[in-house]
Amino acid sequence: MTGVSSSTDSVSAREAANVERSLVDASLKLPVLTLFGSALFWLMISTVLGVVSSLKLIWPELLSGCAWFTYGRVWPAYTSTLLYGWAIPAGIGVSLWMAARLCRVAVTRQGWIVIGSMLWNAGVAVGLLMILAGKGTGYAWMEYPPVVAALLFVAWLVVSTWTLVIFAKRRPGHVFIAMWYFLAAVVWFPWLILTGYFGVANATGVVQPIIAAWFGGGMMNLFLAATGIGALYYLVPKVTGKPIVSYNLASAAFWSFALFAGWTGLTTLTGGPVPAWIPTVSIAATIMMIVPVAMMTANFALTMKGNFAMVHGSPTIRFAFFGAAAYALCAVLSLIFCLHSVEKIVQFSMVQTGLNHLMVYGFFSMVMFGAMYYIIPRLVGCEWLSSTFIRWHFWGAAYGMGMAIFSMLIGGLAAGAAWLQPEITKEMAIQAGYPYMVGRAISLILLIPAHMVFGLHFLLMILRMGRPAGEPTLLAHGEEAH
């Protein structure tokens, strides 16, 4: 084969790579779209539940006198559906697809992933009904009764084993940083469910809330964060067309993240009926988390350097950038709010709820939206129909959740400060948070149209009613690397 020029070689290599990519995409089309579709369905449900529960706080006679819709059930139904119905399946879909692309493996027997997703959705549906029927546990992020957790555990094994299979069959070569995070998430989740639920069931007294708080922190800061950060490590280099600047920095960030994140969930027990060392190590870990978060943020920022204009043009980068910024902000605010002088004010206030929303929605959900804007065109073979729809989705989500989180943080500070002063009566202390609860309810309503627009856009894509494949749909003049 002498005489074949190197340029022909690279053209055929590029074609081979394209064929390989489309094989990978075709193999995961049905499972990933199933996961995304059901996740979006639960996102709608949880948005409505979130609006109803936040309205009930300012208008207590709404749906009043009905056990199934009392605030104490609608609220945990909202948070559980948001996490287990929307966030986690979206994360599984994104990480499965990204893992297959990174490892260059076309999946076989993908029917199992679909079955597993259905099982997962059944778990979420049963969990929702059981919470509304009064079977919730009362622990944050651990509301589902053990039988539902068992169902989710099995579903997780069925679905996420495929990430491990993909990794085992990977083509030889470099293992990307994103893959580390996805693998870690796959390993951590079943452990978390098992040790969390068995721990609470077998413990007595305050050990139960201690383990539940460890579980909640692990669910947020270890598992959910790992999936979202993994997606960022995939998207930022892909869309900008530049590799991650520093491998060593990324490696150091990963290991310090893995080491500290699991310890962060118990700051809320400060001063409570637990040995003082428990919240103390948790506060130390929350402070230490600044180290990996700073390293990651620096790495992303340096990779983006010179391409920040893409935030205007690329939907993926716009959502991902918002998510990355929210993650860094969440780490800084968690640090400030866990310091003793601030913690005593905000400990039992809306501030904690606000931080949770910053994590699950401001960071994780926004990164997932960005990833979906990147992945779905590659699965269905057409481009997003309307940049106006994407813009509505972004601004609705950013303003809606942004203002809701802002209301919770400020309202929590106001109410928390009022509770601390005994000369302020109980009635007045309760009222101190009221205007901010109104603000939160109004802001959350903004999310309904935003999510409906995205859901409609998704449906159009499934029906292949998008623009013809080729140039990606951008929000402004600009370009995206492929």
Added chain:
Amino acid sequence: MRTKTFFIGITACFAFSWIGLAVLPNGQLGGLGPQIDEEAGEVFPLDINGLVERGRTVYVSQGCVHCHTQVVRDGFNGGELSRQWGVRRTVPRDYIYGSPALGDTRNGPDLANVGARITDAQWHYQHLYDPRSVFPKSFMPSFRHLFSVKKVTGQISEDAVKVTGKYAPAEGMQVVPSPDAKALVAYLLSLDHSYSLQEAPAKKEEAAK
């Protein structure tokens, strides 16, 4: 880095926090029992009876825990003592019976010692049935679903709730608490950590010393 090293690494990181924050606390606190004062013949905290235990499950099931905490922090860490929500901080020994419902959000007041503050069952029934008849600006949900409105046959029931205002029953009718409501109120009345423990002496005793 080899794959094996990687998997050992992530497993070890996870196990580290699990041992630290789940296994060790269980070892330290798992065997905690009541404080027995043989001279005075006193045992604290008091064991809970079946009705109170049922009330605790109603408390969790109705989601009370999403707006009410049961935690009294010391004066250094919080303002509960100065608000007279308790005479001392709460400690692990206070929660050895039943699953504690500590809660993490305070949209309403702390209930760790509500049984010491409000001793009248009738008040609780009225407040649960229509919170705004007691506190006009309250945004607590009403728990009317824990009561039934029945016709008065013969004498009025001794449990009947004296409801006035918007939700007052019609002439010849009465509002009767369900067994769940009775259990819930029994539980609320039982919430009282005013007794003194070695590790957390009640304030008034300290003053007497």
